[in-house]
Amino acid sequence: MKQKHGGNIESVAKKYNLHSDNIIDFSANINFVGPPPDVYSRLKDNLESITKYPEVNSGKLKKKLSEKYGFKKENYIVGNGAVELIYILVKALNPKRSLIYAPTFSEYEKALKTVNSEIEYHYLKKEYQFDLQIEKLKAELTDNIDLFFLCNPNNPTGKFISKKEVKQILKHNEKHNIFTVIDEAFVDFVERNISAKSLLKEYDKLFILRSLTKFFAIPGLRLGFGIGTPSLIEKMNGFKDPWNVNVLAQKAGEIILKQDEYIKLTKKAIYNEKLFLYKELKKFENIEVYYPNANYIFIDLKGTDFTSTEVYENLAKEGILIRNCSNYKGLDQNYIRIAVKSRKDNNKLLEHLKSLFIINN
Numbered sequence: 537m538k539q540k541h542g543g544n545i546e547s548v549a550k551k552y553n554l555h556s557d558n559i560i561d562f563s564a565n566i567n568f569v570g571p572p573p574d575v576y577s578r579l580k581d582n583l584e585s586i587t588k589y590p591e592v593n594s595g596k597l598k599k600k601l602s603e604k605y606g607f608k609k610e611n612y613i614v615g616n617g618a619v620e621l622i623y624i625l626v627k628a629l630n631p632k633r634s635l636i637y638a639p640t641f642s643e644y645e646k647a648l649k650t651v652n653s654e655i656e657y658h659y660l661k662k663e664y665q666f667d668l669q670i671e672k673l674k675a676e677l678t679d680n681i682d683l684f685f686l687c688n689p690n691n692p693t694g695k696f697i698s699k700k701e702v703k704q705i706l707k708h709n710e711k712h713n714i715f716t717v718i719d720e721a722f723v724d725f726v727e728r729n730i731s732a733k734s735l736l737k738e739y740d741k742l743f744i745l746r747s748l749t750k751f752f753a754i755p756g757l758r759l760g761f762g763i764g765t766p767s768l769i770e771k772m773n774g775f776k777d778p779w780n781v782n783v784l785a786q787k788a789g790e791i792i793l794k795q796d797e798y799i800k801l802t803k804k805a806i807y808n809e810k811l812f813l814y815k816e817l818k819k820f821e822n823i824e825v826y827y828p829n830a831n832y833i834f835i836d837l838k839g840t841d842f843t844s845t846e847v848y849e850n851l852a853k854e855g856i857l858i859r860n861c862s863n864y865k866g867l868d869q870n871y872i873r874i875a876v877k878s879r880k881d882n883n884k885l886l887e888h889l890k891s892l893f894i895i896n897n
């Protein structure tokens with residue numbers, strides 16, 4: 537089966553006869569700083585909790601989320617990763633027709649197919665540098681559409697729209713009775729505050745989705761949450777397993793929400809590294825590098841002699857895993873995405889890219 541996501545270390549290790557420990561993974565957009573150190577020590581101290589069932593519906597964690605981000609506990613739902621909530625949400629809303637843009641995160645489409653929703657695509661165009669054209673989008677958000685997914689910042693392009701622009705879309709969607717989901721999985725990495733959370737007070741047909749696996753580097757534990765109206769949350773609860781979030785993930789959630797100092801320090805570390813990598817990549821004359829608003833860099837290879845699959849394979853052989861973006865709807869063999877990592881890893885990637893693009897030219 538064609539892999540739809542990054543992070544497939546084991547299959548790459550097998551294919552290229554490498555040891556998985558020697559692979560540097562630039563394909564999954566995980567905070568390179570790693571989880572807050574407290575997570576390791578506190579989870580170790582709580583290992584015996586695996587002999588008990590987790591709290592149904594993650595009540596304690598919801599209370600902590602409400603203390604940190606505002607809103608009532610009843611406005612929250614916690615998921616086994618943000619992705620689980622996408623599937624639960626589409627079941628709860630059961631949209632007849634939906635609109636997503638392309639390219640974007642592929643799980644919206646997959647989830648919508650599970651409820652047989654008809655899907656329309658709004659193509660983000662290279663001629664606009666993949667920036668969302670709000671007026672063009674609005675023209676496609678008609679009365680026929682029941683549900684719209686907005687990924688902000690977008691994966692894989694890293695492009696975002698401002699809160700003011702989000703508001704324009706919400707206002708339009710309210711008029712046309714369209715439910716909007718805003719996936720803010722990478723919002724914590726963006727330098728500006730673009731979260732539409734506060735707009736939940738004005739708009740009912742809105743669900744904000746957050747992942748805790750990217751910024752807090754716990755993709756293996758799985759943890760995400762969503763905020764919506766209590767009636768929507770109640771409906772969503774009816775479509776999920778009561779123990780969907782395991783005890784260790786619930787505990788990790790309580791720990792990471794308190795890590796203000798870690799958040800500040802890692803934001804700075806990621807900002808420094810992304811600027812370094814961005815500037816170094818910009819020195820290659822034959823590729824086009826998009827500014828990394830989040831913690832990943834989107835690259836157009838058009839000026840090179842390589843397809844994205846060739847670049848992917850050349851690097852994979854050397855134990856460097858990048859995201860070949862050719863299987864994103866709306867993209868072709870010209871695009872790759874790389875996560876921002878530590879200086880040592882970034883330098884290794886740059887070295888290999890240099891030998892590929894410069895020596896082979």
Ligand SMILES: Cc1ncc(COP(=O)(O)O)c(C=O)c1O
Pocket residue numbers: 616617618619620641687691719721722746747748749750755758759760
């Ligand atoms: C835009 C977007 N939303 C959600 C997710 C899922 O995150 P989680 O690990 O919390 O399920 C991803 C993962 O790649 C993503 O890129």
